[in-house]
Amino acid sequence: MKAEIIAIGSELLTPYRLDTNSLFLTDRLNRLGIEVARKAVVGDSHADLCAAFRESLNRVEVVISIGGLGPTEDDLTREALVEVLGRKLKLNDAVLRGIEERFRRYGRTMSDTNRKQAMVPDGADILENKRGTAPGLWIGDASRFIILLPGPPNELQGMWPQAEERLQRHAGSVRLHTRELRVAGMPESEIDARIAPIYTSYPDAQTTILAAPGEIQIHLRAWNADAAAAEKLLSEITERIAMAIGESVYTLEGETLEDVVARQLNLNSATIAAAESCTGGLVAERLTRVPGSSTFFVGGMVCYANEMKTGWLDVPRELIEAKGAVSAEVAAALADAVRRSAGATLGLGITGIAGPGGGSPEKPTGTVHIALSNGAATKERRFHFPGDRERVRWQASQMALDMVRRYFLYGSGGPAKG
């Protein structure tokens, strides 16, 4: 089966807002073996809505609309659909009572405009909304299914299982199976050169290579009614791709780099501390995104001013003067000092020039030194990242985390040797 998604709302046609609900829906539809063939964004106009429903219903079996179910004049989804289908809207008493009840619970009186939300097309099923006033609607016959969902993501996601259950009865046995590899520290062109001979030899799986800041994501997808066969196929491709790329692959399961590093630290009963200059706390912030990060993250210092490098971490003023704040030596001193000061297993030190200003011919904007110390030895790398301030900072945090990941790949003696 194929589906189309229509996102409704004039605010989605401004420069300020994107429809993101369709990503959630696509994921859920794909798992049912339903492919999304097209997406559209239309404004709050009766004629545009009618045209969008008509076109989609002519093309695919499953049509899902998002939004336009609210109580205001702008909310026209129900009216457009019944016009297209030649049906009528009727007041549904049960829905009306539910809305009134919801208002009572929050100590408010339902306004007359909300009655509109209790209008239901002939023959439609109600998808109950426990998180808001607008119920969703399901209109289905043997071969065609129309699902109207509200725009707020928590409401849409909350009621989706009711639509899914109904779709499941009609979906075929084909299901989508997926894998996601992520790679840090290797350019897309090199990755593609290494793995194109592999993925092109598997016509039954789709491979999508996406470049994200500081990493490349490789998505594998196989549609198959035979789950075991699909999983076997994907495992085989995943293994071959991972072998071809090597240790730059940091996950086979779509995890974030901070999740992987967190797991390594926990598995090794190791802790970490960070002293950051140009990244301004981004490495600490990423590591502490991980729930339960207090088991491995001790603390961090953002030594932005040179006085803090000296005052907080005893980096010798003479060293900063001799080598410059952005230098291998200062990165190493920061890494070792923060490790010692925090009593952590590992210490990260990061110093660089994020831009836009501050660059020089010897140390252009984007130059970043990252050091990792385990007390016995310190590994240091120099990078030159392209892009603006935000991109430089993100890439620096990515490479800092990746140095920790590689440290654990090689065992504790690693960083001194690389």
Next chain:
Amino acid sequence: MKAEIIAIGSELLTPYRLDTNSLFLTDRLNRLGIEVARKAVVGDSHADLCAAFRESLNRVEVVISIGGLGPTEDDLTREALVEVLGRKLKLNDAVLRGIEERFRRYGRTMSDTNRKQAMVPDGADILENKRGTAPGLWIGDASRFIILLPGPPNELQGMWPQAEERLQRHAGSVRLHTRELRVAGMPESEIDARIAPIYTSYPDAQTTILAAPGEIQIHLRAWNADAAAAEKLLSEITERIAMAIGESVYTLEGETLEDVVARQLNLNSATIAAAESCTGGLVAERLTRVPGSSTFFVGGMVCYANEMKTGWLDVPRELIEAKGAVSAEVAAALADAVRRSAGATLGLGITGIAGPGGGSPEKPTGTVHIALSNGAATKERRFHFPGDRERVRWQASQMALDMVRRYFLYGSGGPAKG
């Protein structure tokens, strides 16, 4: 004039990627007085592409496609368009030479597949691409304009001025004028209750209220050929809305909260340091996003473990034991200690429970204490933020920055009194 945007690429119909180019294009089109009436996302299928072009060309004067101009078999945009228009593709020698030249410059040989990118529809203008191999295309007559752009955002944005210049000759004199107010620390329902009587009385301006994490954004838009009249109208509405909401409005110009706080600190020749626990460095990271932040941001400590609160900032162990790490007293001690230790004008201290675990009946997940110290006095606030770990952390960083902003609103004596 009205436009439709067609984003092309099967990867945009997966759960992994959204078309974001249309936000850039919408902004630029709106400034020319061109409204975006509809957006579509279609996969790499000849039939789907032809259908999308046909439908859009039947509805609007300006049709813009994004993507599908690459060298591979999947790239079908040119072919679909000439079929719809009944035109032919011809090899353009100048474009071919440009592509060959680009490959030479990077020391590579052009493959035969790239010749496809030099195929140009009859009567089309070339939009030169200085950042990639795929040129854009412009097909225009007196009343209908088709623009084909490549998918990579930097290439699309780089060549857009060439399309804009051509559109400008045909666009009417109506232009879009905009304002964006942002509000921190007031719920959307209260804002709407205060300002609905205002914005509904101005039918010539569109008002869109958008909820973003930790803030509400109010977008005002007016289409008018008379720039002075539009600006006067928007200034009047902006002023009335700002008055109705009061000091919770932190910008009238769509700035970020860290930008506003940075400006205040610089204007007051003040500096700041932060000691963060549950936000894990997010406040430091946000303040250092601002270019040139070394003028006002001295440094930060992420005192994640209690030992770091004690070891790095001398927060008495007894205080932590008596009041708990998440307490007004510890937040205040962190704020004052980091201020003193960094020699900054102001110190922020943040401690809380970001979740998912760690909550208790007295201190549920989402409880955050934030303190701001100027040495003479310390202001402390307790919050209970809803949502998951990421949302709690973001809202805490937002309210911390907002406390700094409000401090400067009241003058330096403020925080002690509030």
